[in-house]
Amino acid sequence: MSLIFNASTVCFYLFGVFLFTQQRHINNFRGASQVFYTVLVWNCFAAFIAAIAYLIFYGVHLSSWWATFAILLIDTLLGTSLQAFVSRIIPEWILSILGFFCMPILGFLMFSYLP
Numbered sequence: 001m002s003l004i005f006n007a008s009t010v011c012f013y014l015f016g017v018f019l020f021t022q023q024r025h026i027n028n029f030r031g032a033s034q035v036f037y038t039v040l041v042w043n044c045f046a047a048f049i050a051a052i053a054y055l056i057f058y059g060v061h062l063s064s065w066w067a068t069f070a071i072l073l074i075d076t077l078l079g080t081s082l083q084a085f086v087s088r089i090i091p092e093w094i095l096s097i098l099g100f101f102c103m104p105i106l107g108f109l110m111f112s113y114l115p
Helices: 007-027 034-062 065-089 092-112
Strands: none
Touching (some): 007 065
8 A cells, every 4th residue: 555655656646636737728728829838738748758757667666567557547536536626726727837836846756755
């Protein structure tokens, strides 16, 4: 159980919430700034690559691929549920902007807290 819920994976779960929010922002983008849209797409791409790299590194580092798949499943379920709950309180575009600041920090923490 400690392989699925530790400081590193909690940071990954929060990272996933911001990534999911930015992906939804891309799909529902109605802004006039094409530059912001391009920055948002590239940020999501980089975050997606970081998430995949984390999952691969987690599986190789700990030699437990079952935990990697469990983390991915929990992130999908928890991320969508948490994002739906939080977006009722905070507008989605604010969460998307916060992702620009929080995702690099969470990305650093999820790799540095690896067991």
